[in-house]
């Protein structure tokens with residue numbers, strides 16, 4: 588709702604919040620643990636954005652989720668915070684996988700994962716194309732909890748890196764699903780999904796837009812998902 592967002596803008600400025608306005612939620616209100624709330628504060632995240640407010644409690648509840656919101660709305664933290672909490676509960680190697688369409692985005696997600704996880708001991712590795720496999724294989728041998736990858740390079744490792752498997756994966760995120768499919772990663776994603784466990788795996792799909800391709804990816808990858816959609820007018 589437009590007026591509420593206007594207030595958010597003004598909160599850091601000089602105009603006071605109307606007294607009849609509901610108090611803004613905090614990350615703690617959404618069920619985020621203290622060390623992660625503190626990391627949010629350190630990053631300057633004072634209140635959850637609308638997509639974070641809607642998506643985080645559902646993801647913490649273990650629901651498969653489709654999150655639709657425009658670019659810049661804070662989708663990254665909406666999926667990283669629940670993933671970090673799930674890792675903390677069961678800190679196992681190759682617990683979580685985040686697939687992103689481009690190298691640059693994969694590095695941005697890694698940075699935000701490390702920043703949000705700075706007060707907890709979570710290891711994260713990046714697997715992207717256009718560079719040597721060997722340093723990535725060394726990173727994998729250290730058994731990171733979370734992998735951020737572009738689909739082509741991930742498949743390359745799944746097929747060619749000895750001892751690397753995602754058969755115990757618990758948490759999958761498909762970020763920018765619309766762009767993943769625009770870039771024709773569909774066949775690669777199909778191959779990846781075939782080797783991932785389905786039982787006991789949570790999946791979150793985030794996208795700026797919904798399309799028939801995204802819907803078919805949703806059907807292939809998610810189970811009984813709940814959809815959270817934040818319209819552009821909320822920003």
Ligand code: ADP
Nearest residue numbers: 632633634635636657658659660661662663664
């Ligand atoms: P999206 O993936 O939806 O395009 P991002 O996750 O990249 O959006 O977030 C956009 C920007 O907003 C980033 O610079 C991020 O650090 C910032 N951001 C995210 N969540 C919050 C928040 N709760 N409060 C303030 N800034 C935030």
Ligand code: MG
Nearest residue numbers: 662663762763
């Ligand atoms: Mg994003």
